[in-house]
Amino acid sequence: MKEHFLAEYRAFAENGGGSSRFPAWLQQLRARAIAQFANVGFPTTHQEEWRFTSVQSIAETPFSLAVTDAAIPTLADIAPLLIGGRAAPRAVFVNGHFASALSSAQGLPDGVRLGSLAGALAAEPALVEPHLGRYARFDAHGFTALATAFLADGAFVSVPAKTAVEAPLQVLFVASAAGGHPMWHPRNLIVLAREARATVVETYAALGEAASLTNAVTEIILGDGARGEYYRVQHENPNAYHVATTHSHQGRDSALETCVIALGAALSRHDVTAVLGGTGAYLILNGLQVLGGRQHVDHHTCIDHAQPHGESHEVFNGIFDAEARGVFNGRIIVRPGAQRTDSKQTNNNLLLSRDARADSQPQLEIYADDVKCTHGSTVGPLDPTALYYLRSRGLGVAEAQALLTYGFGTEILSRIGVPEVRTQLDRIVRERLHIARWQQAS
């Protein structure tokens, strides 16, 4: 099992480990990470954090690093995946490798970086070193350890202090392999310095049908007073495996609005850790999952109120059809001294078939006494009273069901501030739910 991945690592390291121009501290970080992976291996369902999600199928598949010379898709191929048209700023990766021909960083304000992390590591490591690997810890998480060991490339977004970027910055990972068991470990670093402002959209999409493994890690750092929006869309092909860790760290009076959307993959697991590390930080963490077939999705979120006067709002909605399965574990920590924290968590799961299943687990750990924390979760079918209401106004059964289901999704999507992002996601969700053209929202 893990021996195969250790052998893959040795081959990777002997091949130069992505680039010989990488700084020594990165080589050391990777060496520590692979040692840790050798130690902990893949998680099993005996571990509390993985109780509902077996990754045995990943551990037993001989994945190998995707080769660089795969056919690069054309701009026309990826056009439907782009936010804001062909001229919009973006960093595109094909099978984990940066595709400069498909990327564009034109028209961005001075000092703003949007491109390859490998490029930044080689050219200006000083911008990267203070942050990379400092937040997404790999001591207890085998996949994060593996991703850190294979750390070679991903997106680097950096916005200097007091700089506002108006256009959404898109980071697009396209899987184009048609067969085999390719894997990639995208590593993304998003840094908004003091009082900077930007929106980042991270998309994982498939043009091929390979049973690939994406094992992504994204670190998001917001300096004091920074304002960020982060949207993540996972619509990999139905054979794919997707494991991800997103770790954000916020400074004083910063605001971060995030929304993570999971639509694809046979099996996906996303760990989101959000640390409100400065006084008065504000966080929105929303999520939407739309799954069918035998898909499985697992979200483990952890909102860590480390400082006082923080505010967090979390709403996750899941829509599960056929034999799909959803797992939500939402942990909220209020550290000692994090007084006047205001935290609200909601998880709603809609089961559209008898064989669909959802497990919802809130977990509150409060160590301060002057706080406001609420949570609630639901699991169940469409509300028969709501269906009756719609049917009594002329809608047929199927239309009423579709409308209510769609409402479950738009409840999350309507909160997305960037119109281009909202429109694209609305289209994708409508397609998934087979909502007729004349029923579309706008």
Next chain:
Amino acid sequence: MAIRGITNAYFLRSAVNAIRHHQGLEELDPLDFAQILDEKLQAIGWDDSYLSRPVNEGFSGGEKKRNEILQLAVLEPRLAILDETDSGLDIDALKTVAEAVNKLRAPDRAFVVVTHYQRLLNYIVPDFVHVLADGRIVKSGGKALALELEEKGYDWLRPEAAIA
């Protein structure tokens, strides 16, 4: 009944299109529908503040009633049953709702207004008044009957009272 995530405008368009679909008519696109909605709102003298809110979510009792009337205007049923539309409404809300209903009255549309009180009928003047007791119509008449009921109560119409 609140419908999460679905705005009133979207819900109304879906309902109208479902009906049009059933009738073999072409569905309306958002722009056409917005125009029709605008005309309906003007006809009943209301603004569009309800349209962008999710259906019934956080609506007060009065707002829900008004919303029902808006649905009435847009869905254009041939028969509308207004069951205790006056319950829980203050005088101003009652007037607003009644005025809208009056504007929707038409030769090819019937309203059955169910109420316990005559007050509503000052605003919606009925063509016929029927008194229902124990599931049967026990007395029929014109609007004068409603006034008579207001004066004398219902007891004299009860079947046992009629026998005695």
